Amino acid sequence: MTNPLPPLPERVANKRVVIRLSTRSDAPFLQKWWNDPNVMKPGGDPDGMQYDDDDMEAWFQRNVDNRNGAYHYVICLHDPNETPIGEFYITCDDRPGAIEVAILIGETHLWGQGYARDAIETYAATVFASGSCDAMRVNMPRDNLRAIGLFESIGFDVEHIWANGEFQTMILTQAAYEYELYKRENTG
Numbered sequence: 001m002t003n004p005l006p007p008l009p010e011r012v013a014n015k016r017v018v019i020r021l022s023t024r025s026d027a028p029f030l031q032k033w034w035n036d037p038n039v040m041k042p043g044g045d046p047d048g049m050q051y052d053d054d055d056m057e058a059w060f061q062r063n064v065d066n067r068n069g070a071y072h073y074v075i076c077l078h079d080p081n082e083t084p085i086g087e088f089y090i091t092c093d094d095r096p097g098a099i100e101v102a103i104l105i106g107e108t109h110l111w112g113q114g115y116a117r118d119a120i121e122t123y124a125a126t127v128f129a130s131g132s133c134d135a136m137r138v139n140m141p142r143d144n145l146r147a148i149g150l151f152e153s154i155g156f157d158v159e160h161i162w163a164n165g166e167f168q169t170m171i172l173t174q175a176a177y178e179y180e181l182y183k184r185e186n187t188g
C-alpha cells in the first residue's frame with residue numbers, strides 16, 4: 001500500500017521547543033506518560049495505558065521501526081539536553097493534503113505554560129509553509145476543555161461532532177491559521 005503521508009519534517013524547533021522524531025531512548029518517558037492516569041484521562045483513557053516493557057517494544061516495532069503511515073515525535077524543551085516533555089503524533093487518512101495530530105504534554109507540572117501551543121503552532125507553520133499539507137485535524141472528548149481551549153485559541157474550528165455526542169473533530173485549515181496570525185499581528 002502506498003504511504004499516503006505527505007513529506008513531513010524530521011525536526012522542527014522554535015526558541016522554547018524542539019519537535020523531533022522519536023527514538024527508542026524515549027521509551028521510558030513515553031511509558032511514564034502513557035501510564036499516568038492524570039495525563040491520559042482527558043484524552044479518554046481514565047486508567048492510563050499501563051504498558052509494560054514488552055508493550056513498549058511492540059509499540060516501537062510497529063510505529064517507529066516500521067513507520068506504518070505515521071510520524072511519531074517527541075516534544076523537548078529547547079535546552080542543551082533537549083529534555084523530553086511530551087509527544088506529538090501525526091497520521092493521515094484518505095483525505096489528500098490533510099494530517100491528523102494528537103498531542104500530550106506528559107510532564108503535568110509544565111501544563112499551562114504554553115508548550116503545547118508552541119509545538120502545534122511551530123509545526124503548523126512549518127508544514128503549511130512547505131506546501132505539503134493544507135489542513136490539520138484533531139479529535140478529543142468534548143469534556144476536554146483544556147484541549148478545546150488550546151485548539152480554539154490557535155484557530156481550530158469544530159468540524160464534526162461524533163454520533164455518540166462525546167467526541168469531536170476540530171480542523172485548522174492553512175487559511176484559518178494565516179487569518180489567526182493576521183488578526184494577532186493587527187490587534188497587537
Ligand SMILES: CC(C)(COP(=O)(O)OP(=O)(O)OC[C@H]1O[C@@H](n2cnc3c(N)ncnc32)[C@H](O)[C@@H]1OP(=O)(O)O)[C@@H](O)C(=O)NCCC(=O)NCCS
Pocket residue numbers: 039040042043101102103104105106110111112113114115116117118138139140144145146147148149150151153
Ligand atoms: C491539552 C494539553 C496538550 C495542553 O498542554 P499545555 O502545554 O498545558 O497547553 P498550553 O499551556 O499551550 O495552553 C495553551 C492554551 O490552552 C488553553 N488552556 C490551557 N489550559 C486551559 C484550561 N484549564 N481550560 C481551558 N483552556 C485552557 C488556553 O487557551 C491556553 O492559552 P493561554 O495560555 O493563552 O490562556 C495538555 O494539558 C495535555 O497533555 N493533556 C492531556 C492530553 C490531551 O488532552 N491532549 C489533547 C487531545 S489530542
